[in-house]
Amino acid sequence: MRCQPRYQGQVYICLKNVQTCLLCDEPATAEMPICEGCETDLPWLGSHCQTCALPLPANGLTCGECLLEPPAFEQVAVPWVYGFPVDSLITRFKHNAKWPFGHLLADVLGQYLQHRFEEDLPRPDVLLPVPLANKRLRRRGFNQAAMLARWLSVALDLPCEEQILRRIKDTDAQQDLDAKARKRNLRNAFTLAADAQVKGRYLALVDDVLTTGATARALARLLMDAGAARVDVYCLARTPKPGT
Template identity: 75%
Template structure:
């Protein structure tokens, strides 16, 4: 396991009274290390598909893909578009072990989820991080989805299960593949560990970014086939449709 980085302003005490914004280094306004100006300027997701959170021109709509082929998951919750600076923060968290950036985004996601729970979103019984293949986990040293799930679980008082889902095939990177190639790439890639039981339970998958939704669909289908009552997806950011402006 890698240690947290030691560069200036990257390691901090999360519960100390005075925080500095991780984006601009100004004094933060609250407990989280981000100032109000930088938080406001984040690429917040506007109108989007009610199911998969794909950015859309109007509110209250469902995208054509979800109408044509309804996914196994019920709803995707993502606060931001995958664009600057959120894309950079996620990349540095995920690929450069800059954990404070991930913790900051996880804290803001937890706040967004708590607000949704108070409105209309059913509270899950269990958080399930998207698993990494063993080789990828060994190379990276940590699973960013598992770290997010732990932070969300602590903040929202929800249990987190990191053992019941496994990635049994190392399918390689998904980023360069098209939607159909991603779906084919993930066929039979995941499995439930022996003894895992989800019958009648409300579940939430946790990941960093949702692009085509192929990974979420594969896992949600696996869980629904195992008897889950509902599967939602919680992630930091949603990519726009290819060709659309971010």
Template identity: 70%
Template sequence: MRCQPPSTFQVYIWLKSKQSCLLCDETTDATFPICTGCETDLPWLGDQCERCALPMPMAGLTCGQCLRHPPAFSEVVVPWRYDFPIDSLVTRFKHQGKWPMGRLLAELLGQSLHYRFAEGLPRPDCLLPVPLARKRLRQRGYNQAAMLARWLGTHVNIPTDERLLLRVLETPAQQGLDAKARKQNLRKAFALADGARIKDRHFAVVDDVLTTGATAHALARLLMDAGACRVDVYCLARTPKPED
């Protein structure tokens, strides 16, 4: 006798209209499991570089790095600074398997994207998660960027392709490396899947945190060289300059 119910049957119906905030544990009737107070207190990014979303003192500026060396991607969409409690939520999702926290952040990012699309931000044809090296994938058991892309794609109704981008070289972790070392670390680290349809398509690369932008630039350069018409970057948080 099979214990698994037929897939056509509904296993349960979620009836609770209220849920607990994942940050303060207070009851909330909000759409997402975060109360209004905690959502308001998140480290929203504010004024930023128009290209790479680096925190800036006022709106409408482009940072010196993007002026000197324009990145291959067109724009970064990111709602928060990598500061408390976002840094804690990302770390717990990424390294401790606390998936509900990752899903909450992905859905809030999706909400931000809905606003941006309404304001004229071009919708991409496809979301591409940053690929994880096989060794690190075996150690962690999941690719957090792929999970974010799936949740985000469902929320904004954009297809996700987890096989188009490949990580062909095992490289050391990017944490702790400066911008120059990160770029050298990523040389020839990525490739496109055989037969991938790239020409004249608009892609958005999805990751958890943008630090120097080296990974995003490497992937965007790969896609643009293959004929993509535009590459954007969607991520949860942006770090400031190290000296800041």
């Protein structure tokens, strides 16, 4: 049984006439329902680790964890730090099924990635949403990463393949665990579908938030061990290091 929603209509009305900003209710001048002021005030990621996008004090640096234990993924592409109001929008999308907020964030992420493609980021062959545990999928009714990947697929004209990655172990919620516990929690949690086509392909994982990177590391290692040529990670927000 598939409980993932297959909504084919518009999540919000996207016309050429003026819309209302979803954040402040003022008129939005662009086709997306966000005004220029609110978009400017979003917590855009500044200087960060070249690999995992951890916020750092200067550009061109690599964080200590990536130097000591390089991840299997090549780099993380993410527009925002996990802070207000992006954190609130993600929470309302993820836990309260407020799809317009998720679609808005996906649209802006799509614009950000398109800009990166035009600058220095190679285009992947396919988008792969991070799979959700079956128990959590039944309770929530949808996988937020899969919905983001579908919206990005349309915006970037890239295929989205949702069945390649499987989560075969229901694990505790990652947000309740520290970095070491997250790694233990994910041990043997993922596998590839029997007919997965991975070898030689450039793949991009899609998720909502990157915290310690344990999930992304585990999935990227699985894909690289199966012969993937490269794995990147696309997400909405990156959490800063605790205490910073």
